[in-house]
Amino acid sequence: xxxxxxxxxxxxxxxxxxxxxxxxxxxxxxxxxxxxxxxxxxxxxxxxxxxxxxxxxxxxxxxxxxxxxxxxxxxxxxxxxxxxxxxxxxxxxxxxxxxxxxxxxxxxxxxxxxxxxxxxxxxxxxxxxxxxxxxxxxxxxxxxxxxxxxxxxxxxxxxxxxxxxxxxxxxxxxxxxxxxxxxxxxxxxxxxxxxxxxxxxxxxxxxxxxxxxxxxxxxxxxxxxxxxxxxxxxxxxxxxxxxxxxxxxxxxxxxxxxxxxxxxxxxxxxxxxxxxxxxxxxxxxxxxxxxxxxxxxxxxxxxxxxxxxxxxxxxxxxxxxxxxxxxxxxxxxxxxxxxxxxxxxxxxxxxxxxxxxxxxxxxxxxxxxxxxxxxxxxxxxxxxxxxxxxxxxxxxxxxxxxxxxxxxxxxxxxxxxxxxxxxxxxxxxxxxxxxxxxxxxxxxxxxxxxxxxxxxxxxxxxxxxxxxxxxxxxxxxxxxxxxxxxxxxxxxxxxxxxxxxxxxxxxxxxxxxxxxxxxxxxxxxxxxxxxxxxxxxxxxxxxxxxxxxxxxxxxxxxxxxxxxxxxxxxxxxxxxxxxxxxxxxxxxxxxxxxxxxxxxxxxxxxxxxxxxxxxxxxxxxxxxxxxxxxxxxxxxxxxxxxxxxxxxxxxxxxxxxxxxxxxxxxxxxxxxxxxxxxxxxxxxxxxxxxxxxxxxxxxxxxxxxxxxxxxxxxxxxxxxxxxxxxxxxxxxxxxxxxxxxxxxxxxxxxxxxxxxxxxxxxxxxxxxxxxxxxxxxxxxxxxxxxxxxxxxxxxxxxxxxxxxxxxxxxxxxxxxxxxxxxxxxxxxxxxxxxxxxxxxxxxxxxxxxxxxxxxxxxxxxxxxxxxxxxxxxxxxxxxxxxxxxxxxxxxxxxxxxxxxxxxxxxxxxxxxxxxxxxxxxxxxxxxxxxxxxxxxxxxxxxxxxxxxxxxxxx
Numbered sequence: 001x002x003x004x005x006x007x008x009x010x011x012x013x014x015x016x017x018x019x020x021x022x023x024x025x026x027x028x029x030x031x032x033x034x035x036x037x038x039x040x041x042x043x044x045x046x047x048x049x050x051x052x053x054x055x056x057x058x059x060x061x062x063x064x065x066x067x068x069x070x071x072x073x074x075x076x077x078x079x080x081x082x083x084x085x086x087x088x089x090x091x092x093x094x095x096x097x098x099x100x101x102x103x104x105x106x107x108x109x110x111x112x113x114x115x116x117x118x119x120x121x122x123x124x125x126x127x128x129x130x131x132x133x134x135x136x137x138x139x140x141x142x143x144x145x146x147x148x149x150x151x152x153x154x155x156x157x158x159x160x161x162x163x164x165x166x167x168x169x170x171x172x173x174x175x176x177x178x179x180x181x182x183x184x185x186x187x188x189x190x191x192x193x194x195x196x197x198x199x200x201x202x203x204x205x206x207x208x209x210x211x212x213x214x215x216x217x218x219x220x221x222x223x224x225x226x227x228x229x230x231x232x233x234x235x236x237x238x239x240x241x242x243x244x245x246x247x248x249x250x251x252x253x254x255x256x257x258x259x260x261x262x263x264x265x266x267x268x269x270x271x272x273x274x275x276x277x278x279x280x281x282x283x284x285x286x287x288x289x290x291x292x293x294x295x296x297x298x299x300x301x302x303x304x305x306x307x308x309x310x311x312x313x314x315x316x317x318x319x320x321x322x323x324x325x326x327x328x329x330x331x332x333x334x335x336x337x338x339x340x341x342x343x344x345x346x347x348x349x350x351x352x353x354x355x356x357x358x359x360x361x362x363x364x365x366x367x368x369x370x371x372x373x374x375x376x377x378x379x380x381x382x383x384x385x386x387x388x389x390x391x392x393x394x395x396x397x398x399x400x401x402x403x404x405x406x407x408x409x410x411x412x413x414x415x416x417x418x419x420x421x422x423x424x425x426x427x428x429x430x431x432x433x434x435x436x437x438x439x440x441x442x443x444x445x446x447x448x449x450x451x452x453x454x455x456x457x458x459x460x461x462x463x464x465x466x467x468x469x470x471x472x473x474x475x476x477x478x479x480x481x482x483x484x485x486x487x488x489x490x491x492x493x494x495x496x497x498x499x500x501x502x503x504x505x506x507x508x509x510x511x512x513x514x515x516x517x518x519x520x521x522x523x524x525x526x527x528x529x530x531x532x533x534x535x536x537x538x539x540x541x542x543x544x545x546x547x548x549x550x551x552x553x554x555x556x557x558x559x560x561x562x563x564x565x566x567x568x569x570x571x572x573x574x575x576x577x578x579x580x581x582x583x584x585x586x587x588x589x590x591x592x593x594x595x596x597x598x599x600x601x602x603x604x605x606x607x608x609x610x611x612x613x614x615x616x617x618x619x620x621x622x623x624x625x626x627x628x629x630x631x632x633x634x635x636x637x638x639x640x641x642x643x644x645x646x647x648x649x650x651x652x653x654x655x656x657x658x659x660x661x662x663x664x665x666x667x668x669x670x671x672x673x674x675x676x677x678x679x680x681x682x683x684x685x686x687x688x689x690x691x692x693x694x695x696x697x698x699x700x701x702x703x704x705x706x707x708x709x710x711x712x713x714x715x716x717x718x719x720x721x722x723x724x725x726x727x728x729x730x731x732x733x734x735x736x737x738x739x740x741x742x743x744x745x746x747x748x749x750x751x752x753x754x755x756x757x758x759x760x761x762x763x764x765x766x767x768x769x770x771x772x773x774x775x776x777x778x779x780x781x782x783x784x785x786x787x788x789x790x791x792x793x794x795x796x797x798x799x800x801x802x803x804x805x806x807x808x809x810x811x812x813x814x815x816x817x818x819x820x821x822x823x824x825x826x827x828x829x830x831x832x833x834x835x836x837x838x839x840x841x842x843x844x845x846x847x848x849x850x851x852x853x854x855x856x857x858x859x860x861x862x863x864x865x866x867x868x869x870x871x872x873x874x875x876x877x878x879x880x881x882x883x884x885x886x887x888x889x890x891x892x893x894x895x896x897x898x899x900x901x902x903x904x905x906x907x908x909x910x911x912x913x914x915x916x917x918x919x920x921x922x923x924x925x926x927x928x929x930x931x932x933x934x935x936x937x938x939x940x941x942x943x944x945x946x947x948x949x950x951x952x953x954x
Contacts, residue, residue, distance in 0.1 A: 024062075024090060035057075047548055062425055118628075119640050123147075125204065126204055137910065139196075139215055155369040162223040172190050172222040173221075174225070182196060182359065186575075194399070195393060207226075213642075213645055214622045222429070233263060237260075268887065269382075347495075365416035372394075395413065425548040442659070458508075535573045542565075545561055574651070575655060576656045624642035637723075667790055668713055669712050670710055675707055680705065684775050723740050723741075744796055749793075798823070801821070803821040812854075817852075844872075913928070
């Protein structure tokens, strides 16, 4: 409570600690042709205070009386710094720039600066690049930047991987939309772009690669993705986009978007914005029989063993008659068969091994991925440059998600409500995010449960019926002495063969009444013991504030603090919140950052430090120190050292989820000494394949079964050093950006599998004897529980990499680019560890992108293309391990703008030559998508512009 009161007090301080302001206005235009520039940005240098020009290229806003410098920037133009004088009107002309080094970014240091001035590796995708992305999907096209990988679990679920150590989840990367953390409250990582922004409303996307916890707190280990939407005051009017196409699944693709923004009053204080989108497309199909066949089997992949003789004798002892499933006639038959088998043991059906065919994923999924997004905002400007905004964001999605298993995300919804007050030097925001799993279910368990029901309800009964029908014929009506000892083995084998053939016909198929009935029963049952549906209504509350101390002249100083509360709610279907247990996790943190320019502004030093406390883990200390050297306006050298951390997710702490005979569990408190599943797997193989007996293993290989001490989870740490260079050559036609980094991971969090004895302590003789008993052929009791969990490695893991990009402006609106990414690690500590079995680096050692972008090369004609090459690389994740085969893709689009009717027409495709590729083991292969679209965008409809006063031209 004290922390909350302190944060509220700071919030009130920020809200009132502003100095006097004055109004300025002006117009921004192109220096070469004097055309006005719509949407150019004018900001007070070193602050977040700024506006954009209207449809006449004009602007008007309030600046502090202490402001000394304005920064004017526009996509495709060189920025300009203007010294603030006594004048009130500033008319500025900008020179064209061929590349984005002059683009203004905020994410890298939380204040406005150009991309070239940034102290860390950062990529920026502008509104034009979003609009003209060759693939037709800006989220997918982020993978065209250096150092960024896109991992596809399905058509509707994609995540971003930065610098490796990621899988189909994005655990070490933060994603924000207008400063709101876009993570799922239950999963603790971004749910792709299911609840994100649409193309029409996005102004820019900034991607930081590298450790960023010093400013963004927990889990910003590999980087930060920040999406900024368009301000309703600066981007007014109506826009919509229609796009449709064909996927080589085969199947269709439809996407519809809209955006409306308008200032509602004459004083231009009140504005609204509404945007939304709907996408429906055919899912890519995951059909690898090794991973995507969902079948009931034991943890080691062996056939299910059923003791038919035991079932017969149990049936003879069960209640029968009215009110039961066994009639008087059935009971008498079971008794007679039992008596006959007592005198004819050769005919006993004994045990049978059932290898079930299972169900490929397409039999168990919703065939179409869907996404619906809605965003509504209300903005009000107070006097003295203070703005209040209220926003509601809704996301609905149906897709396939992959982790330790494959999951059908169906009718998933996410709601976010945000309130923010923002001034020239402060901001305070609070938001709440809630999610509902809807009708989502576990694909693996669904297939397994249907298989098990099939065995009990039809397979075994059909087997028994056919088996004894054959014996009835061969033994002349179960004659006691009619089968000679010589014929007994042949008759028994004949009966088993025919019985198995008959039973095989009993497997349920999609469309059968029994299959559909069982499928609906299991996928609608949220009881984790009897059904496969998820119940998840988790919530996240967040409050944060930031203040810029602009009254301090010696250094540029900003500080901020935040508080967060997680309230997971799965009713035991995901977490340990069973029997009324409530889980609550709190986080509080704060940072301070100072920067100073020296040596006539040629050297900039930035230092920041952040402290964070999670209710389950000790205080985390995250420092950062950066140097930016600018010998002249064309060249920049950067050096950055920082430390970041990752808090284990709620699932890694509290998970309690069955997947067949195994169970995924959290490891907040540790499990002590346990057996490694790897050694138990080896033991099982030796015994079941008759290589050794239990006695021989006990005598000759007493140390075969290994133990490991599973300690409670700790936070994961990384220390990273980056060096980089940005330069412009050939009269600013050639832009080069280079980064190299070295990262040193400590307490690396990785996935492991253990076998926990049901009775006794692992490592003791009694527990080991129970394990041997579990694997004996005659045993139908399992004396150990296979568990899968996350644990820390006690050895450091280094990784390193480098990337370089070149962009060249060829004239007439055409620019070409190429980038290369290199990433590697030293994984010997991981391979030697007895705890961790999976590294999860999961990024190619080399990657190349080559592309071209063109705008208005002839009247309204434009085009874009990107070629990608990725070599073979190893994939390790809970769902499966293997090699991702080398692939190449080519994305291409052609567009034509008709400004008079506010329209752009576009055709294009991604992976246009349909050479299918995969980005994760067990995920689908991605084919081609071809599309055509129309965008109508009436920008700044209804704006009035600014009044002219005393002018100053620049």
